[in-house]
Amino acid sequence: MERLCNPWLDLRASFMHAGSRTSLAFAFLLLISLRVAALDMSGCAAQQFVVDSWKSRVKSDEDAIQRLKQSQGENSPSLSVLNATLQMDEKSLDQANAQLAECQKLANPDSSPQIGSKNLPPNSNVAVSSFGNEFEIPGLGTLRLGKPDPRTHKIGATLMVGTDQLQNMPRNSILDMSGDLQGTTLNLRGSTVTKGNYLDFDHEVPSYEYTLSIECLLDQQHARLDGTASLVKSERFRKDRGTTIQRVAIGAPITQPCSVLSLAASSDHAFRSPQIFEGGRSIPFSPSAASPSGPGPHLAIFFKAVLTDGPVDQPFTIQDFTVVVRANLACAPRSKGEWKLVSGVANLVVGSTDPPSVELRNLREGGLYKITYDVHDGKPPSEANILLPLAGAEVKDRMLADIRAANQYAESFDKKQNWFEQVTFLRSFQRYSGLATMGTWTYGNYRGRPDSAINPTVWLYNGVSDNIVIKKLQPTGLGAVATWYGIPVRVAKLSNFIVGYTVQKIRVPTWMQGLAQWVGTPNDASGNDSWSAGVDLAKNKIKMSDLKPIIMKLRLETDDHQKTVNLWPNPALVDNFKVPNKFTDINRQFTHAGFLSWVN
């Protein structure tokens, strides 16, 4: 039989003679015990499975005999055939029961303390059943076995050749194999042909062909693949007739890929360390997920935890710190898994192999660092999320535009507004004034969550509510943290700054300033500092370039839940700004003080 799988692969397959029904039992036993052996586990789940299978078969035979008797009577000629089958199956069941008893005896710690399942993890049966009939052959490739055909007792298999040991055989060639069961031994054979790229100009056929032949012998004692690979000149090539060029002996133990049960991420600087991530599946992370579900599993490292102490108005100095991720495998690792950093920029240094681990170093920027570990066991790579939670997006450009708008507003303030309007406007500047958040106009406050689609802040750590809101149980969108000149700072500081700046520019009478603050809560100390910064800028006491150290101080002032100091500076510019009368969502949008839009 010959069929063409791809331009490079001509597959020849052969089938061995069918074995007896008894060998089917051994087939099951063989396949499962191979798995058990490969995992260094010796639980009796496999033997129990074989017993159950034969019980089912015997029951089926008995039912068939009963039906035949009812339909054709006691003297039916077919009855003797069925009875013979029943006897054979009962014999097989007895054998399986004996093997199960033997297994259970070995597994009993009282009778055999050295051998058995005494030291096995409690979920060993689950681990065995989760693997499938797939085996790695070190240095050669991956062997996958099909299910034995109960009628013909044949078994199919494929061998994915992943080695360069076999000269001229393309990597990842698939060798279709087939075979059958002989006693406790599984015989598999297959061959494939790959063609060289030299042309015979007379006939326009490849100048040589490489034939790989493998015979696979597996049994309970020797989980090993043995075979021969032969390089043979094409019979179709002129003057050559099947000359063997190279012969390669193959002998390799068979192992099975070892699944990842979990990844554990830890760091001395992390909040709630370690964090465990379920293995063999993706671990999604959604920055905008609202509580209580949260954004998804992650190990959080706050900004304040990695900063070196120094003068408050000096630039940040980040300590060297590492995050270690360890894989917890279902068995001792036999092959090397693959670590990858799929999100974020840092150094990934592979550590020990047992257990496999990796270190993440030189983390310098906030954001999500996603690490994957792949053992190529047919499951998705395992994932771990390391989060350096970002503050809201950078607002320096927004603030420059707003300072220009404030200048325009101040110029026209007394020319356009009567005293009722002026005092209402000034009153709205109070931090906790109801006017600040009521109605379509947001008057004197920045609100919402400044954000960037490419570098999103995480809602869980950058909520839009502040203390006063928690008391009122009504979110006003005044509590988020922005990044201003590379420094995380509450949006309330932006409000105080721009209002202080504007009031100074307006030069309102003292009696009116006093009246505006007549009723309501006065600004707190931290509010005064940001207000003063605005006033000083308006008075030309300071320049824009002087703002950075001032903002550094504002960052450390009164802050509920340490929100500001926990968040990492966000370098991305804000991209969710809306003018106040288009502002509808405090979570997804960001707006400035309403009067800044009135000038237009």
Next chain:
Amino acid sequence: MKWLIILFCLSLLCAQTVQETSFSEDIDKLWIEGHKDKVLEIAQQRLKLDPNDIVGLLLKLEYEMAFVKIDDIPASLTRVEEVGSKITGPNFKETWPEAQSLISIFREVLRHYTRKQIEIDRKKASIPGKPMLFLFLLEAAERDGLQQQPPLNTRVLL
């Protein structure tokens, strides 16, 4: 041709549906655009039907403060305070303390006004683009359904 006319009418209807705005938004738009006389007209119509209509009282007060009607404002502030303090709608009630604060402040402002300043500020009344001072209270009243009190449909007047 007949189909074209039907299509045109349908598109007009759709456009009107899409552009549906609230009462407060309509009033705010009129105010911002400088049609303050129309707002006063709406206030008077409403008060004619119901002298205790808070929406009408607020609109009348807004007009008087915009034009610095020093003689009328004190009485209007008192009327708003009388009626407003009795309203039990949840949204209105929540914003009412802020409105009361403003009313107190406006009484103080009245004491500072001089004849000269009145003349200066009255000239600023026609400048468009300035928001209403009690818009937040108007919106709260609408959320409580208070803008529907008089049977007269305001939109007809608009």
